[in-house]
Amino acid sequence: MSRLGQMRHLGLFVAIGLLVIVGLITKPDNFATTSNVVSMLSLAATIGVITVGATFVIIGGGIDLSVGAIMALASVWATTLATQEFGPFVMAVCAILVGTGAGLVNGLLVAYGRLVPFIATLAMLVAARGLAQRMSDRKTQLIQTGNSAIVELSTTRLLGIPLLVYVFALVVVLGWILLNRTTFGRRTYAVGGNPEAARLAGIDVRRHTMLLYALSGLCCGIAAILIMARTTTGSSTHGDLYELDAIAAVIIGGTLLTGGRGTIIGSILGLLIFTLITNLFILNGLNTSDQLIAKGLIIVVAVLLQRRNLKEIR
Amino acid sequence: MSRLGQMRHLGLFVAIGLLVIVGLITKPDNFATTSNVVSMLSLAATIGVITVGATFVIIGGGIDLSVGAIMALASVWATTLATQEFGPFVMAVCAILVGTGAGLVNGLLVAYGRLVPFIATLAMLVAARGLAQRMSDRKTQLIQTGNSAIVELSTTRLLGIPLLVYVFALVVVLGWILLNRTTFGRRTYAVGGNPEAARLAGIDVRRHTMLLYALSGLCCGIAAILIMARTTTGSSTHGDLYELDAIAAVIIGGTLLTGGRGTIIGSILGLLIFTLITNLFILNGLNTSDQLIAKGLIIVVAVLLQRRNLKEIR
Amino acid sequence: TSNEPAAAPSSAAAPAPAASGNDQPGTKVVIGFSAPAADHGWIAAIAKNAEATAKQYTDVEFRPVDPTNDINQQISAVESLIAAKVAALVILPNDGQQLNQVALQATDAGIPVINLDRVFPDKLAYRTWIGGDNYGMGVAAGHYIGAKLKEKGVSNPVILEIQGIATLPLTQDRSKGFADALKTYGFSVTAKQDAKFTVETGNQVAAGLLQAHKKIDALWNHDDDQGVGVLAAIKEANRSEFVMVGGAGSLNAMKEIQSGSSVLEATVTYSPTMASSAIKLARLIAQGKGMSDLVENQVPQSITLASETITKENVEKYLPLGFES
Amino acid sequence: MLVMRGIVKQFPGVRALDGVDLDVRAGEVHCLLGQNGAGKSTLIKVLAGVHRPDEGTIEFNGAPVSPGSPNDAIRLGFATIYQELDLVDGLSVAENIFLGHEHARLGFVRRAAGNRGAREVLARLGHPEIRPSAEVGRLSPAAKQVVSMARALSHDARLIIMDEPSAALAHDEVANLFRIIRELTAQGVAVVYISHRLEEIREIGDRVTVLKDGRTVAVGLPARDTPTSQIVSLMTGRNVEYVFPPRASRRPGDEVLRVEDLTSPGAFAGVTLSVRAGEIVGLAGLVGSGRSEILEAVYGARPATGQVVLAGERLRRGGVVRAVRRGMGLAPEERKAQALLLDQSVTANITLGSLPEFARFGWIDRARERAEATRLVEALDIRPPAPERPIKTLSGGNQQKAVLARWLLGGRKLLLLDEPTRGVDVGARADLYAVIRGLAEQGIGVLLVSSEVPEVLGLADRVLVLREGSVIHQGAAEDLDEHRVLDMIMEGRAA
């Protein structure tokens, strides 16, 4: 599989390569600079962490529409005055707990309440945004100076790279290990590929499904910390439409929405394509309308490139 | 199947019944008035027409994220000054052609380009919005007085009911007939339920898939006319996030995202639940945050009610 | 922001009622209110100000409806208020043109419509318009930046613009005013990008622009809400070589200006207090009264607020009017 | 009538067909024999327009044809019953039968005509009890097979291709099928018949073509007179017959499974049975007699009342997870729907039931996993012997072996085998029997369901006969013969 795996991502690498070439040609001075690359990675970090969780859920045969909303809720909860009093560490823990908790609720609804994932997580999306608005009174909550340790994730650099990029990398690596080297990962493929077979093979499909959503929630919690670091705020507007971006990245990366197949690497490459596109547009000063048109075309081309590669494997 | 069909919708009727009771109790004077009911139906009409198309696509095993964007593009194209010169009839035809054309592109990408529907229609969403913005120069385009025949769809009433509600009803009836009484409908279930089996049975699965997206685009075109009538404008902002609402209505209505099963009636009932919820919120003047929280809970309850009913059937 | 421990008293945003005869209780009136979804500090402040002002009057029954960003739903919401036969309607439409027809419907039904901010194209559709001056905002920002750069003697300056939602007419007005004012100094906008009025989008767009332009002379950000994100991106990139001007006048932006250590040197106002005024106007119109400070017996047909420029020098005066973003 | 010459079909990494010839005459039943993976299904899929051949020619009634899609093949008059069920679960029986060629006017379906047509075909197949309006997804596998046949009959075909149609059928159903085939051939229709059951070939077949490793090794052998040993050695290259391994040398040990009064309304009632360590217990009965359901209930995969005691410990209603943890394993009857992860490798499929064995704190020891899987692939002769291949590229019989292999791991106490040799070729069958017997020798208890009575009698130590959901006989296998069992099954007479 690993050989096939590399083959499978060839198309994505080609797409990324093409975008990089476009960048080098159009903006030779700005594109390949360290600061631009770092800026892209920092931008990708938040949604990247979420994408890792989304990959698990989708391979497991589900879908999570609530990722952006959960991230918003976690960011708001972690930045209320009450939470901020306890300092940055508690704030981070709070974000993670809120994220995981909301994910767990998704998991319970899907696995034990047997709601269709689309609906259960749509309900969570709506409700979590509402709760976030209520909690924040629709205001943007600034992180106070005493708690700037959180903001330092974004401002402090190690070898020229902001800490939050390391967090992102760590989540990717851990996610990869979990998916490829553990029984949990193996079961995720089984549960998504053929739940009935998984059940008859003695896997507790419901429990596993629940855990997948909790894992996705956990990732949203971590992402909340990153977005807090980047924007110095918690807000109910954070993460708007992240669900679409995350799912799109996962699917462009070759994971099937029907479950049972997919890779973390693919998802991250898919995400980088999006990040590159946005970066190129801003560097070249395209206006939004043209950006949108071009983005649509590039998505199609990227996937066509990749599909050609997948064909023989299917 | 028709017997099961009725059973299957019991939960939806119960949910609607409960919401109606809540309406009658909280706002006895305003809720059950003709004008309120008509207002609800007018509200539901636009997205209702789209939901009919979405039901076909989803039963056929696909998904269409571009519905709102296609509607916006069709509305913009039909209200450019150039188009408006030709009068209301040509404007309506234009909206329908643009919608169908965009749907056809989706269909070609999915069926013959073999792109995952999620990605193909996401690309269309992005590109169509971009094109609509470009075309309209991001401005709202008013329907000129000479072409007010279109607006009259919304303002003229027959038996106290605006014409656009009749259009909605007609689309639902035609959709129902197409799905339940024709070979096209029959094959839609087959293509969604087991594409391999459909192919082996001699059905041209690709062509059929393409037609499904074209049909969805056609519905978007019709919806564009309705939204033009209601708002007296064409705009690139029309139909924002309609895709989520339409898909949610279809799924609450009992259609599986995996395809092969589902009903038009269910989708329309699902949509009415959303419309009722919104209406109740308006009448009772809830604030947005509470609305969102309540909406999330109601969705879960509605689906749980329905699931209980589905259980035995699955 | 809400996190300032010593937050300004909530009444700050809704100025105390003028001590005039008009505030004496009159006939009881129901005022309907419809606005876009309050997912944004400025709009939230609008909703809050409207409600707070209405509560000050014992003769006003305030009836807000489902705020939504979907035109179709806002139309239904307004229809429901017409059906409920309210005495006056205060409408901040998602889009003036798209809601024009339903406003006309209300007017036809004999309900005076007070058009707040985003304007209906058809004057028959409303009784009174009150709103900010989007073009003027751009002009104010343009003048501040133009003068500043002239003073520094910069030629060919790099001037950037971060817009709000690009499809809103108000955005286009602001940009036009900005460009026009800059032109008087012989300057023009180097690049502009639109954000979505949220902290996050402001942050993303700013991060990108900072990469695209290694040296910047001035930056106008249309909206102080998204400005929080813009400022975060600027701090992260460690840049300070330019002047930044904000828009709307949030409390947060004012504090930033007050500190004097920020790139944010000024902001041009677009005050959500207009919602308070709109409610007051609605009450007066519904009760058939005029504005007591004016000579006329009736409320005027249109009121445009001036866009003021807040700098370190005058910020003290504006602080009580700043809204929490 | 049909002449295929030098057909070559290459899949990535596998040359499934390597120059195959086939001649079929009008009005004959032409049998296609070959080991699992020999290329039979691939050949008929070429004929049915599912796969395009890389090389080779097809002539039909003297004219060259090249069916490029299933639709083309149908238009040529070829109807196919595929090995893997090809029905749409959400549609009704009638809708499935006429899918693609509905009774319709101007695109409007004439439902009544469709139902009438379906009723006729089903009656012809001897299954008037299947309602045309029933939803196919809720039918038993056997009934689905009947619908699949009805679909083929509904076309006015001149050539009917049947890929293991009898695999899901029991004795009497097969007789029914043969009656239909005779009717068809009498009308001049040609039938290509694939089966791994040699006795069926003898009964119905006219001529035989044997495939081995994608090549034709024998053409046009007389089906009735060719000695079995010759056919088998052509297929497998060795001399095996239906050989059941000798029964247990040692006495069965302690009871591993005791089932008391197990009842699942609508499926079976009051089932009491026991299995001892080292013992193979067979369940015989008609299709639809509830055997699969009993296995599922014992396994905890289906709600039922009554008691299940495994190795002295009463299983509470905890479902499959607990049953597996306590040492049970089930090889279900529908491998594709119930057992396989089609996209995953053979290895992943084999180790799915015993992952904890290969893991430490959840971390999988991949080297050990691969070693074990490779060992089993070799032991069961799974072909191609490449544990890393996606399992969906294996032929049906080889997939079935992988399903069995899953439960050879992890120290099971009790195995529940539902139709373990469905679709497995003669040679491999003997291997599987030996494996199953070997398991029993190691002290594992086996509960076996099979629709082939000889298999139950030959492999099991003890046999339970079921009829309409209740046990009507139990006793040692040696005391029974096929006739007596069939009598009991058909007429409900206890011996």
Ligand SMILES: Nc1ncnc2c1ncn2[C@@H]1O[C@H](COP(=O)(O)OP(=O)(O)OP(=O)(O)O)[C@@H](O)[C@H]1O
């Ligand atoms: N889609 C595919 N991709 C790759 N290899 C395939 C594919 N389909 C079949 N094969 C391979 O082709 C060979 C022939 O398979 P086929 O299904 O024709 O065998 P068969 O004779 O029908 O066997 P069985 O008796 O088990 O059904 C096998 O080696 C199989 O692994």
Ligand SMILES: Nc1ncnc2c1ncn2[C@@H]1O[C@H](COP(=O)(O)OP(=O)(O)OP(=O)(O)O)[C@@H](O)[C@H]1O
């Ligand atoms: N999904 C279902 N819903 C309702 N009844 C069912 C369902 N599946 C099976 N049955 C019924 O349960 C009984 C036993 O079914 P089944 O055909 O599986 O028996 P079996 O003895 O295991 O046969 P097989 O040889 O196919 O394994 C039959 O009466 C059948 O109609």
Ligand SMILES: [Mg+2]
């Ligand atoms: Mg085969």
Ligand SMILES: [Mg+2]
């Ligand atoms: Mg069975």
